[in-house]
Amino acid sequence: MDDVQFQDLKNLLVQRLDFDRNTDMSIKKLSGGAIQENWAILGQKNHENFEIVLRKNSETSVEVSSDREQEYRLLERLHALNICVPQPLLFEKKDNFLNSDFFIMEKISGSAEGHKLVRLKDETLQQKILKDIGQCLADLHQIETDAEIEKILPKPQKETYLSDLIADLYAQLDKLQRHRPVLEFALSWMLNEKPVIDDLVLIHGDYRIGNIMINQDHVSGILDWEFSHWGDRREDIGWFTAKCWRFGQDNQIAGGIGAYKNFMQAYAERTEIYIPEFELKFWHILSHVRWAIIAMQQSNRNQNNTQASLELALTEFLVPQLEKNILDIIGEKE
Template sequence: MEEALRIAVERFVATAANASSVNICSAKLLSGGAVQENWLIETQFVGGPFDGIMSLVLRCDSTTAGVAISHNRAEEFALLKLVFNAGVTVPQPLWLCDDRTVIGRQFFIMRCIDGTAAGHLLARNAAYTSHRKGLAERLGKELARIHSIRPPHPELDFLPLTDETPAERRVKQYRAFLDSCPTAYPALEWGLRWLERHAPVQTTTTLCHGDYRTGNYMVNENGLTGILDWEFAGWSDPMEDIGWFCAKCWRFGNVAAEAGGIGDRADFYSGYENESKKLIDRISIKYWEVMAHVKWAVIALQQADRQMSGEENSLLLALTGHIVPELEWEILNLTEKD
């Protein structure tokens, strides 16, 4: 972290925390975060309620263009505060800086949590297999707590509500993208038509995480430590989150473990149903798993285009585009009997 940036953050935190002084002992840019930057800052507080050393994470916009549909940091901070107060296991949000003159970007600071979010490790490494059943149940329970938040909500007035069902909105959104592509994707068009013809009647609207999957939560040797990445949260059908979590494309090669590559679907469902006191609509879940593969294919094409257009030079973005045929195959596999 540059010296001027470090000093600016120290001053902001000292004021926000009501401390006599704050010293950032070390700052490390964490891996991942194609859309946002996350800095681990080891911080020494002098005076005030946080007196002592504390590990914090500073989250700010990436210096690249990012993804236009993601929330800004102030909105993500509001979401994080709300779900934290609702009992969802997330890093505790501490302070928001909405003044872009401080470091040139919005940012917020939260407590650091330990563990790993690496999907390939959680799904396939033997070190994380002992708590699979409990982890699947816990993740179902956490999702039910998120879905307990209903619109309208005064703290989430930045989240749009429309007369369209979530299914109708997604189909329209993805069709508009495919219509704008110079290359045809017949399997994705087939998937969209199937989704259009089989769209469920929405019965419930709740807060949805929007990217609830393995890779977006942290786990240590004792289990779950926090749900991450709230920049795509919004009002939707709660079955969308469940379908996204269970979709084959997010099992990281451990396809037999249908709950995010880490456990049994039945355990994940059990945790959700016991917490929410509501049964999961199994038929709707298949629909939203098809939607998940179409959605991820569209995102993969968009990510690849960021690299191919010269907007961003990234091998990861380029390679993301190569997963599209696998997603197309799964869409055809899921819909072939219909």
Template sequence: MRIEALSRLSGGAIQENWKLTTVFDGGSINGKQDLVLRTDSLSALDVSHGRAQEFALLKAAEDAGVTVPKPLLLCNDLEVIGRPFYLMPFLQGIALGPKVVKDRSIGGDREQLGYRLGRELGCIHSIRPPRNDLSFLPLPSAGPVATAIEDYRTFLDRLDEVRPALEWGMSWCLQNAPEDRSQPVLIHQDFRTGNLLLDQHGLVAILDWEFAAWGDPNSDLGWFCAACWRFGRPDLEAGGISSRAAFYQGYQDETGTVVDDSVVRFWEIMAHIRWAVIALQQGARHHRGEELSLELALTGRIAAELELQILRMTRP
């Protein structure tokens, strides 16, 4: 194999994605192929999986029938590029959230797309522990809400600033957490508009599996429906793409379970808290000098908008 062209793809604040134009001579693959090389950025979040783990997650999702880029090759040899990486096919499509929401020529019929995404998420949730291929994922402890908020507060305690709106939101969630009845399943943890590759017909692939874990399936439903991922279309409550009803129906048809709307809406508040904490983490990477980036610096400023939304959603 020889590489004819190499270019970095846009997006991916936590990981780097590179497009490779390669030529294979003989063997099972022959001729020119466009591939994506995915590797770590200069500084990553502690909760982000390594590339070997993400490769295993892609394989598990593919085996379950989830629409993902096909995982082709994993390389842990640091002598190659200095960091682990894996290869997958380069797929044509658009993922950028604001463009997807505004350009109605992308994604085909939006209600059908919302339904399809509900089924895809249900398919992801069909993967359950224990699994030897995903043994690196720790089993969740009791109380997913309390566990998550403990992690958020640990980070905020290390942050040299006060975030009273976040503290209020976390206290509210602890007091109003629904009864934990769900069995743990594989949750994507970043299933949202912006991580969905679409073309003019519909879904091409579900991207960015670096946060996947065992957990409460309602957290994924709430993350997708959270207002912060609607990109200026608050009327389309399922990711700025479709109605909530279409998304719920697809999920219910795939899983055979009835979606509890009140529980999903609780997890939407948790989604805003989590995204605010991640935004502060991203901003801190820039301000600490770990990775100087205007994108990271601006991401840190999103936290204030998210705090306002948390206050609106939890007001008496």
């Protein structure tokens, strides 16, 4: 963001959010956010420090990611429903000084650094955090129908939900033009092993350590809703507990920070639904296939970027390990 854009942003915040005009304002790009850009802004409002986050499109995107207006409208509705999300404050269409759709939301306190959260030494603290993570997910999954959200995210037919999802993954893999026999085998296996879908609920789509802000011993906010859609609750549960999202703590199945039964007990306290671990085989394979495809899409984004990104370029090197995990799960070695 150059100096002119910075001044235009400051003017916007003064006009729309009542920032104090004659005080300093700082801005810095946040780490993470490999798919979208996030900028932390510190200014003053009513002569007190006020922190916000600006979230905008990156120069390139992942095909299945939602747009910023869709994500903003969803956040507005979820905040109104008391789901643990940052409060959205304003949205701007693309024809602006950043040449991008963007929105601004409150900045919440805490840490979302997965590699640190999974290595906490205090077991009691980990259990408190895991309980809150399970209950926050349960609160989200209580949304089985909502007219406003269904205008933002149309609800699919339950009968064709999984077939359409797998077909879309096939299409994404074909578009990448990579020869990945393990992924093709996994998609074929999924077509033959589709589980019965009981309910469609609102799911986050990327619910994992790293997108969950933790402040001391509780969840202060759930971030990055760009993959949210209607689906089977086990899709979120499988993603959160998949080996690829345990940050090396493979014995801690629930996000790398705790036991699966503790996570699901917390979830069941709100929903009265307990998903046994043996039901997750399909969903863990789905998680690894989906992440492998996204990893290759990220690599393609590096090639299409005007500036090279080492983070995006290296992401594809995750794919062989993800494929090994897939074979271990199908062979019941994991």
